[in-house]
Amino acid sequence: MRDIERLPKRQRQQQLVHIIEDNPFITDQELTRMLRVSIQTIRLDRMELGIPELRERLKLMAERTYDQVRSLPLHEVIGDIIDLQLDKSGISIFEISEEHVFSRTQIARGHHLFAQANSLAVAVINDEIALTASADIRFVRSVKLGEKCIAKAYVRSISGERSKAKVEVFSYVGEELVFQGHFIIFRSTTEIVSVEGGYSHEDRH
Amino acid sequence: MRDIERLPKRQRQQQLVHIIEDNPFITDQELTRMLRVSIQTIRLDRMELGIPELRERLKLMAERTYDQVRSLPLHEVIGDIIDLQLDKSGISIFEISEEHVFSRTQIARGHHLFAQANSLAVAVINDEIALTASADIRFVRSVKLGEKCIAKAYVRSISGERSKAKVEVFSYVGEELVFQGHFIIFRSTTEIVSVEGGYSHEDRH
DNA sequence: ACTGGTTTAGTACCAGGTTCTAAGATGTAC
DNA sequence: GTACATCTTAGAACCTGGTACTAAACCAGT
Secondary structure (H helix, E strand, C coil), X not given: CCCCCCHHHHHHHHHHHHHHHHCCCCCHHHHHHHHCCCHXXXXXXXXXXXXXXXXXXXXXXXXXXXXXXXXXXXCCCCCEEEEEECCCEEEEEEECCXXXXXXXXXXXXXXXXXXXXXHHHHHCCCCCEEEEEEEEEEECCCCEXXXXXXXXXXXXXXXXXXXXXXEEEEEEECCEEEEEEEEEEEEECCCCCCCCCCCCCCCCC | CCCCCCHXXXXXXXXXXXHHHHCCCCCHHHHHHHHCCCHHHHHHHHHHHCCCXXXXXXXXXXXXXXXXXXXXXXXXXXXXXXXXXXCCEEEEEEECCHHHECCCCCEECHHHHHHHHHHHHHHCCCCXXXXXXXXXXXXXXXXXXXXEEEEEEEEEEECCCCCEEEEEEEEEECCEEEEEEEEEEEEEXXXXXXXXXXXXXXXXX
């Protein structure tokens, strides 16, 4: 029983893995048609490969969504705001987890740090609409998986209605400065003044 | 049969909606225990309220995850790279969809545009490791839901090994410039030189 | 006492499985 | 060839979490 000409099974199982990865919503019945083997074989294969049944797969996916939706306000403010003094200063905290890093180096991708700082800079402005006009940023040192990034924002100047505010943000891991940015935030208590050629780009959540 | 003292049913149904929203993984059996009514009542209530059975709920959630995972390469390069001439230039395209905008204003959040530009600036550098050291960016006009954002990156200067590259990125919607950024990318053909105090912050996917 | 919405009970049935037992098929080794 | 092992298929019993449908019981108002 050398592995000569005993590939079919392995091949089939590889295909099976591939098919299910590609379409987790497939039933064993449908798999029999695709792989041209009996349903028992499909089930044995799943056992061997540790692939759960359809319903379990869907449940796992649903749980993942649910957890994500619960724990990751990814599309809202990035990072948890723990202190906020409108028009003065704000602090937010953001923990770097798997989905924020390059898998090879475990270093956080820049846009997540930027997003945290940008969110905070926008949040700290006490106006109906606040949009980032421009930013000047600097990544001081790399942030690794598991590190907690604390961003502190300070409003440096506010001009009259329909004008800009300057906000400085410093992000730290422990005592160490890791990121620094100067944001110019366009602000307005009224509706968006003009869309064309404006600075407008961000508003509050 | 006025609505005097006929609330229990309505109340129960409200509770039911609430419980299921709060925990979509609950079975009818478990609901009977919570609401102290028979399983048939639970089922009648679900019918009336148009709440699908457990499995359907999980399936819907799973489908949502799946679509998101498919459409959002959020954790890899943001935007699809459609042209890339290493150390020279690159183009990527990124369509603004629901999850990228503020729901109230339909305006794209700044960090997504930044992420597209940043990803591209990093991708265009022909080195093993490329990390964003700093960036100077400007949001020229707001980008709305459904617009396709085309980012063009140009490498302006490259210095010797273990040094920096300057990359300019311009993002357009149609003919209109919407975003502009100057990136300084730290590059190295070798491993990360020094972690402490360095510029390092981004690498390639 | 009759009516009508509400609740409960019970049965048949279904999808998409698991678990187990057992029988063929297909080598392969000697 | 025959014995052994692996692989594949078949079949039946059982499970969960339901749907669909029928029917009875429970109020409450009038």
